[in-house]
Amino acid sequence: MGQAGVSGGSSGGWSDRFEEGLNPFVERFNASIGFDITLLQQDLDGSVAHARMLGRQGVITVAEAERIVAGLETIRCEAAAGSFNPGLADEDVHFAVERRLIELIGPLGKKLHTGRSRNDQVCTDLRLWLRDKIDRIDLLLVRYAVALLARAEENVETLIPGYTHLQRAQPLSLAHHLLSYVEMARRDRQRLRDVRRRVNISPLGAAALAGTPVAIDRRHTATALGFEDLCVNSLDAVSDRDFVVEFLAAASLVMVHLSRLSEEVILWASEEFAFVRLTDRCATGSSLMPQKKNPDVPELVRGKTGRVFGSLQAMLTLLKGLPLAYNKDLQEDKEGLFDAVRTTADCLQAMAVLFEEGLHFRPERLEQAVSSDFSNATDVADYLVAKGVPFREAYQLVGGLVKRCLSEGVLLRDLPLERWRHIHPGFDADVFAAIAPRQVVAARLSEGGTGFELVRAALARARSDFSS
Numbered sequence: 244m245g246q247a248g249v250s251g252g253s254s255g256g257w258s259d260r261f262e263e264g265l266n267p268f269v270e271r272f273n274a275s276i277g278f279d280i281t282l283l284q285q286d287l288d289g290s291v292a293h294a295r296m297l298g299r300q301g302v303i304t305v306a307e308a309e310r311i312v313a314g315l316e317t318i319r320c321e322a323a324a325g326s327f328n329p330g331l332a333d334e335d336v337h338f339a340v341e342r343r344l345i346e347l348i349g350p351l352g353k354k355l356h357t358g359r360s361r362n363d364q365v366c367t368d369l370r371l372w373l374r375d376k377i378d379r380i381d382l383l384l385v386r387y388a389v390a391l392l393a394r395a396e397e398n399v400e401t402l403i404p405g406y407t408h409l410q411r412a413q414p415l416s417l418a419h420h421l422l423s424y425v426e427m428a429r430r431d432r433q434r435l436r437d438v439r440r441r442v443n444i445s446p447l448g449a450a451a452l453a454g455t456p457v458a459i460d461r462r463h464t465a466t467a468l469g470f471e472d473l474c475v476n477s478l479d480a481v482s483d484r485d486f487v488v489e490f491l492a493a494a495s496l497v498m499v500h501l502s503r504l505s506e507e508v509i510l511w512a513s514e515e516f517a518f519v520r521l522t523d524r525c526a527t528g529s530s531l532m533p534q535k536k537n538p539d540v541p542e543l544v545r546g547k548t549g550r551v552f553g554s555l556q557a558m559l560t561l562l563k564g565l566p567l568a569y570n571k572d573l574q575e576d577k578e579g580l581f582d583a584v585r586t587t588a589d590c591l592q593a594m595a596v597l598f599e600e601g602l603h604f605r606p607e608r609l610e611q612a613v614s615s616d617f618s619n620a621t622d623v624a625d626y627l628v629a630k631g632v633p634f635r636e637a638y639q640l641v642g643g644l645v646k647r648c649l650s651e652g653v654l655l656r657d658l659p660l661e662r663w664r665h666i667h668p669g670f671d672a673d674v675f676a677a678i679a680p681r682q683v684v685a686a687r688l689s690e691g692g693t694g695f696e697l698v699r700a701a702l703a704r705a706r707s708d709f710s711s
């Protein structure tokens with residue numbers, strides 16, 4: 244029970260209509276203070292703006308407004324010092340602040356709630372909080388992408404097998420592979436920026452659901468709080484949580500991207516692939532098997548992805564049957580959102596650290612991988628195409644050639660020229676240079692392709708995108 248609260252079982256802060264206190268279990272069941280205390284700073288900010296607006300409008304005097312603001316700032320200091328600890332009887336952060344304000348400044352504190360309701364207050368707080376978190380996640384997206392870019396810059400000419408169906412397909416520049424995740428991060432930033440526009444709209448002043456007869460100035464509070472616009476319909480203002488859904492959808496995609504990269508790193512770190520070596524900074528051992536080094540960081544990221552999807556699903560389900568306007572169901576909007584924000588931010592940071600200091604690519608293993616397979620078979624066909632052979636015909640010829648190589652246990656590069664000539668007279672000695680993995684990659688100069696020149700240009704573009 245907090246110092247600011249009224250003890251359980253009393254009739255709390257309700258009007259004189261109430262005679263009896265809450266059943267103690269119901270009091271606990273009903274309370275959101277255990278988690279909405281997260282919104283304390285935003286609740287104080289919103290109340291400061293509301294009080295000043297009431298003063299400016301002459302609803303209360305300017306002196307009264309300033310005494311209220313001073314009281315609110317005292318609460319902020321108490322919270323910073325750890326001495327503001329509301330309890331269950333406070334029900335939620337909004338009541339907790341109001342009650343403490345009244346304790347601090349006396350009956351004047353009772354004027355703060357003029358012309359507003361907890362219904363517009365709670366979604367104002369939530370929008371302010373989420374706006375801030377979106378900005379933080381944007382910074383983390385930049386840090387993560389910059390870590391990928393640093394590894395990409397070191398590896399423009401490092402080759403890695405490219406896969407489709409998890410079967411070796413064609414070799415790639417490792418930088419090109421990493422840059423594909425940078426592209427995903429770029430879209431994630433765009434999406435969040437777009438969501439932020441719809442988060443940053445003020446519901447304050449919609450009051451309970453219908454507006455208020457009090458002469459408030461909604462634009463003034465909106466501007467003071469940095470909102471870009473006003474929610475224009477009071478019913479929609481207090482019941483809209485689309486912005487939460489939109490954020491969770493955007494965060495879910497961030498997690499999809501992190502989880503896909505995690506899966507690749509986990510494969511790469513396996514003995515079967517051995518494309519990366521994990522450093523001791525981001526890996527753990529086994530309590531039993533002394534030889535093991537486990538990729539816990541990407542595994543946890545992959546594992547945590549479901550929490551964010553879960554919050555999105557929960558939020559959609561929460562909203563689908565809700566009649567207008569505010570319903571207590573909406574109190575359930577917070578915990579999933581808080582968890583999703585923390586999870587997404589933590590996973591971005593984890594992947595940034597992983598790419599900053601958690602792994603080394605193994606050039607010798609990558610080199611071995613790209614030079615010991617048939618991932619240059621398409622290039623043999625393309626060689627014949629350049630000599631005027633129709634692609635499908637070339638494709639058939641090369642298929643037969645690969646089949647023979649496989650049964651003889653040799654690679655294409657091991658075939659003597661006469662064998663090539665036997666298959667098609669168009670083959671010349673330059674075929675060997677044309678199918679060398681480095682040349683295969685260098686030649687893919689169609690826009691967006693993996694040719695080194697293109698990759699260097701893409702890197703430069705990505706660098707400038709992520710430095711703004």
Ligand code: ARG
Nearest residue numbers: 275335361362365569573574
């Ligand atoms: N704790 C509530 C919530 O999180 C605040 C709004 C309560 N409004 C109400 N009319 N009971 O949604």
